[in-house]
Amino acid sequence: MVNPSDDPSRHRLLALAQQRGVSLAGLSEMIGRNSSYLQQFIRKGSPRKLEEGDRRTLARFFGVPESELGGGEEISPPVTSSRGEWIEVPRLPLGAAAGPGAVAADERPFDSFRFSRRWLKEQGLSGAQLSTIRVQGDSMEPLLHDGDEILVDRAQRALRDGIHVVRLGDALMVKRLAPAGPGRATLLSQNYAYPPLEVALDELEIVGRVVWKSGRL
Numbered sequence: 001m002v003n004p005s006d007d008p009s010r011h012r013l014l015a016l017a018q019q020r021g022v023s024l025a026g027l028s029e030m031i032g033r034n035s036s037y038l039q040q041f042i043r044k045g046s047p048r049k050l051e052e053g054d055r056r057t058l059a060r061f062f063g064v065p066e067s068e069l070g071g072g073e074e075i076s077p078p079v080t081s082s083r084g085e086w087i088e089v090p091r092l093p094l095g096a097a098a099g100p101g102a103v104a105a106d107e108r109p110f111d112s113f114r115f116s117r118r119w120l121k122e123q124g125l126s127g128a129q130l131s132t133i134r135v136q137g138d139s140m141e142p143l144l145h146d147g148d149e150i151l152v153d154r155a156q157r158a159l160r161d162g163i164h165v166v167r168l169g170d171a172l173m174v175k176r177l178a179p180a181g182p183g184r185a186t187l188l189s190q191n192y193a194y195p196p197l198e199v200a201l202d203e204l205e206i207v208g209r210v211v212w213k214s215g216r217l
Contacts, residue, residue: 009050009070010042016062021129021154022090030110031057061112063088087120088112089130089151113149125211129155133165135174135213139189144174148215154208167205174210 017024024042025035031054040046049070050058059066063086091111113132120126135148143163144150152165164177166187175187180198187197 007045007070009068010045012064012068013038013058014042016064019129020062020090021131027058027061030061061088061090085117086114087117087130088114089132091132091149113151115151123211125153129153129208131208139191139194140174141191143190144213145215148213150174150210151212151214152208153211160209163210165207165210167207168199168203172207177206 014024017027024038028035028037028039031037033054041050052071055066055069055071059069059071065071089112091113115130117126120130130151130153132149132151135144135146135150137146140163150165161178162176163174165172165174166177167173168187173187175189175197178186178188180186183201184198185201185204187199189196
């Protein structure tokens with residue numbers, strides 16, 4: 001019988017999921033399994049080993065060699081190079097509203113973007129917890145447009161001036177965040193048609209700081 005605590009690949013998979021801020025249920029669905037599949041694998045040792053296709057998909061998603069997830073030594077590299085030149089950043093099926101606010105959905109990755117490890121280091125993001133989501137609405141124009149993809153550093157939770165993704169109640173928004181006195185913050189839009197919104201910090205969850213964007217011309 002497999003003792004899950006003796007298998008370093010299970011510890012590694014759990015650590016990678018926690019570092020990236022993604023759920024085991026979401027990862028299970030990403031590889032086409034039921035939502036409890038990876039939970040069972042890590043906690044109960046069933047299945048004994050990940051199937052090759054599942055292991056390869058997870059290794060590519062996290063940007064690590066398959067050997068870290070229980071595979072043998074690789075003859076050819078996965079999507080990430082053998083020198084670790086690329087980082088796979090999860091793409092979440094969420095819309096951060098640049099407007100009144102969108103109701104947040106489950107944060108289960110459905111895709112990923114690949115970023116140069118060197119570029120991330122140059123941007124000061126080598127140790128960041130990154131994910132990407134899509135902008136919805138026009139309140140952040142001309143800085144951010146409807147449909148732009150934004151790179152969010154979820155490790156930066158402290159209040160500081162800048163563009164952030166925040167939750168207010170059930171709504172997920174992207175706004176410029178500025179201090180507004182003790183225990184309060186102001187959510188600012190780039191589009192002056194939208195008035196500032198002052199809120200108490202205990203009503204606000206700072207999901208992460210927006211550090212990069214991409215969009216169609």
